[in-house]
Amino acid sequence: MKILVINCGSSSLKYQLIDSITEKPLAVGICERIGIDGRLVHTPAEKDKLVFDKALPNHEAAVQAVLSALTDKECGVIDSLEEIGAVGHRVVHGGERFTKSVIIDDEVIEAIKGCNDLAPLHNPANLIGIDACKKLMPGVPMVAVFDTAFHQTMPKKAYTYALPFEYYDKYKIRRYGFHGTSHSYVSERAAEIAGLDYHNSKIIVCHLGNGASVSAVKNGESVDTSMGLTPLEGLIMGTRSGDIDPAIIEFIAKKEHRTLDDIMNLLNKKSGVYGMSGVSSDFRDLEAAADSGNQHAKDATEVFVYKTAKYVGSYVAAMNGVDAIVFTAGLGENDKHIRQSICDYLGYLGIVIDPERNNIRSKEAVITTDHSKVKVLVVPTNEELAIARDTVELVVGK
Numbered sequence: 001m002k003i004l005v006i007n008c009g010s011s012s013l014k015y016q017l018i019d020s021i022t023e024k025p026l027a028v029g030i031c032e033r034i035g036i037d038g039r040l041v042h043t044p045a046e047k048d049k050l051v052f053d054k055a056l057p058n059h060e061a062a063v064q065a066v067l068s069a070l071t072d073k074e075c076g077v078i079d080s081l082e083e084i085g086a087v088g089h090r091v092v093h094g095g096e097r098f099t100k101s102v103i104i105d106d107e108v109i110e111a112i113k114g115c116n117d118l119a120p121l122h123n124p125a126n127l128i129g130i131d132a133c134k135k136l137m138p139g140v141p142m143v144a145v146f147d148t149a150f151h152q153t154m155p156k157k158a159y160t161y162a163l164p165f166e167y168y169d170k171y172k173i174r175r176y177g178f179h180g181t182s183h184s185y186v187s188e189r190a191a192e193i194a195g196l197d198y199h200n201s202k203i204i205v206c207h208l209g210n211g212a213s214v215s216a217v218k219n220g221e222s223v224d225t226s227m228g229l230t231p232l233e234g235l236i237m238g239t240r241s242g243d244i245d246p247a248i249i250e251f252i253a254k255k256e257h258r259t260l261d262d263i264m265n266l267l268n269k270k271s272g273v274y275g276m277s278g279v280s281s282d283f284r285d286l287e288a289a290a291d292s293g294n295q296h297a298k299d300a301t302e303v304f305v306y307k308t309a310k311y312v313g314s315y316v317a318a319m320n321g322v323d324a325i326v327f328t329a330g331l332g333e334n335d336k337h338i339r340q341s342i343c344d345y346l347g348y349l350g351i352v353i354d355p356e357r358n359n360i361r362s363k364e365a366v367i368t369t370d371h372s373k374v375k376v377l378v379v380p381t382n383e384e385l386a387i388a389r390d391t392v393e394l395v396v397g398k
């Protein structure tokens with residue numbers, strides 16, 4: 001079966017068409033600048049990418065452009081749309097209602113809308129993508145895969161904020177966690193590679209990309225994760241601050257005469273390593289700047305590494321031990337210096353990184369020596385494949 005995986009943002013739509021037998025993408029692409037002017041970048045497997053400037057006034061036009069590209073005589077990868085057996089949609093927030101992926105029906109759409117308050121920038125865009133596919137591919141089964149679902153196994157002690165209880169009662173203010181599809185896929189794959197029984201193991205996943213989060217996965221279930229009600233909490237990220245003293249918000253607002261919206265924009269878009277360094281949110285730029293003597297870039301990297309190591313240490317405590325630590329996402333998969341620096345703080349666990357084994361990019365590997373007490377691994381994440389797998393499982397059964 002061929003599965004169309006859709007990740008719909010407010011002005012972009014990423015897609016992959018995945019063959020469920022080979023588990024390989026037949027084509028990947030992105031529609032950008034939806035509602036502005038429009039551009040489609042389409043890459044059929046093992047071919048060069050093609051860029052089309054195409055008017056994309058709305059998401060329906062974007063889905064139509066994707067379907068046309070997939071079936072195009074020149075750059076297409078299927079003969080007809082009938083070959084698409086199902087569509088898997090990434091949905092950011094499933095609240096407490098969704099603890100796993102589900103087949104989309106009218107009731108599910110209403111329930112996703114019910115979570116819009118919790119992810120006002122993301123869920124409405126995800127719903128627009130679902131709606132557009134429903135219109136253009138009537139009758140094709142669709143599945144929603146939630147970023148939050150994997151973390152719904154967190155115990156109350158991990159997800160409860162120290163606020164008056166009424167705010168949980170009234171608004172469901174609690175920690176949810178994100179990147180769940182990645183944490184689930186990567187932890188299970190790491191157990192396989194490390195020869196661990198997934199259902200009897202303690203694994204810490206460091207998903208370090210532009211957005212970054214750590215999770216504690218015990219016996220195959222998430223028991224803690226660093227993001228919270230929103231993806232702003234936790235680690236330092238590309239442009240997000242992660243944890244700060246909440247009183248800073250009022251302090252800056254008063255000193256600089258700024259509105260709450262201004263401060264939230266500052267914390268989400270202008271902070272993190274970008275804000276600290278004043279250079280870039282991309283670690284490649286930070287490293288280049290640090291090498292040429294930029295002290296802010298050096299500091300930003302050091303603070304990022306220190307904070308990440310502290311989170312890992314706290315999750316060792318949360319699980320009373322750890323069998324494996326896994327690095328994934330853009331930075332975790334590619335940057336050997338960052339992996340080494342984080343693990344330098346974890347020597348007390350008996351972790352010994354093998355520099356030769358650590359000298360890799362974007363491929364599955366154990367990077368510790370054979371004598372290391374805890375295995376450290378690199379596992380490239382593949383959220384699209386995880387979405388396609390869930391979609392097949394729900395549509396055709398296991």
Ligand code: AMP
Binds near residue numbers: 210282284329330331
């Ligand atoms: P992601 O959000 O998972 O796509 O990760 C994007 C981030 O990964 C970038 O902003 C970089 O900081 C980092 N990254 C990607 N490739 C490399 C690389 N080759 N070396 C160092 N960092 C990288």
